[in-house]
Amino acid sequence: MVSAYIADGLVRGERVLYYSDRTAPGAIDAWLDPRGVDGALAIARGQLEVRPAADDRFDPGVLVDGIRDAIRDARAAGFQGLRLTGEMSWALPDTVRLHEYESGVASTVTGSDGVAAVCQYDERLFDKADFSGLVARHFGVMTIDPLHDDRRLRIVPTFAPRGLRVIGTVDDSTAGPFAEALAHTAGWPEPIVVIDLAELRFIDVAGIRALVRAAEALPPDRALEVRHLAPTLRNVLRIVGWDTTPGLTIGDAGVRAS
Structure with missing residues (x-):
């Protein structure tokens, strides 16, 4: 802003x-x-x-x-x-x-x-x-417009670090807006875009697949860094082999998947 x-x-x-x-x-x-x-x-x-x-x-x-x-x-x-x-x-x-x-x-x-x-x-x-x-001493307050906001899912851009804060549920009804928000970050200049899932209540396989596809579409010098991913979802990524997707970083420490 x-x-x-x-x-x-x-x-x-x-x-x-x-x-x-x-x-x-x-x-x-x-x-x-x-x-x-x-x-x-x-x-x-x-x-x-x-x-x-x-x-x-x-x-x-x-x-x-x-x-x-x-x-x-x-x-x-x-x-x-x-x-x-x-x-x-x-x-x-x-x-x-x-x-x-x-x-x-x-x-x-x-x-x-x-x-x-x-x-x-x-x-x-x-x-x-x-x-x-x-x-209260100010005429108004500037706020960041969400990329998507309905009763099930809210996606808000963040700037320090640059990325997306995902709040709510990613399922069949919201996987499309989630994928669109991820695609929106492709035009950002930052080499690493952080996807913060700390306030995510649920994400299904379609949502995880959207993350993987967004990472795969990035050039070699860029990456999606997924933070606060639940342990069960980490296991899903590991079992299907998506944790080795180029351009995808899993874990708050930010160890790039090879």
């Missing part, structure tokens, strides 16, 4: 300001390459800037003033608008003043023409009650 947000802004002639806490600038450039956007060139000409998210002298007022300055500077430089995004993990472990910061950002961005902001919260890192209050 973040790479699409950044790339779209650069293509539209907007300036993009990225506040980084755990991501190196080179990684952001790599995100943009599959989208046909030259991140290094955008950085060189000042259209894309990566800044440290914060330091030990966290001052909400200073940070909000810096955003206001960035809005003014982008307009003065002739850009079509300004897109902001930041990794919010910098606020941990003390998030007391973060609410003040978010209120200041909201009041600055809301109603400003040509300005958009996305705060990147990893909810696993924040206290649940505090996180709910922080979310």
Whole structure:
């Protein structure tokens, strides 16, 4: 989602300001390459800037003033608008003043023409009650659209690692959508696509066969890595010989099948 947000802004002639806490600038450039956007060139000409998210002298007022300055500077430089995004993990472990910061950002961005902001919260890192209050200070929440979602099966793309999270049941009625989702990953640039089955309740032989066929269709330098596969299903793969399928990795440790 973040790479699409950044790339779209650069293509539209907007300036993009990225506040980084755990991501190196080179990684952001790599995100943009599959989208046909030259991140290094955008950085060189000042259209894309990566800044440290914060330091030990966290001052909400200073940070909000810096955003206001960035809005003014982008307009003065002739850009079509300004897109902001930041990794919010910098606020941990003390998030007391973060609410003040978010209120200041909201009041600055809301109603400003040509300005958009996305705060990147990893909810696993924040206290649940505090996180709910922080979310409430935002105009909306961006979520990942599932590739398939019905009452029996939900398939959601993941990005760290890149792959699919499979939730529910794969049987005769859902094997088709499951195979389509696996085929969708064939166009991704990552050499390894992780299929997370931790929340899978049931998968039949047709579903396992779809995994095997998807792996067989991959070029030699790519693989499907299946995680959290139930022991009984591991035995099925071993018995029929599918565990040696080229391009298929079984087990959380990721030992490639030969």
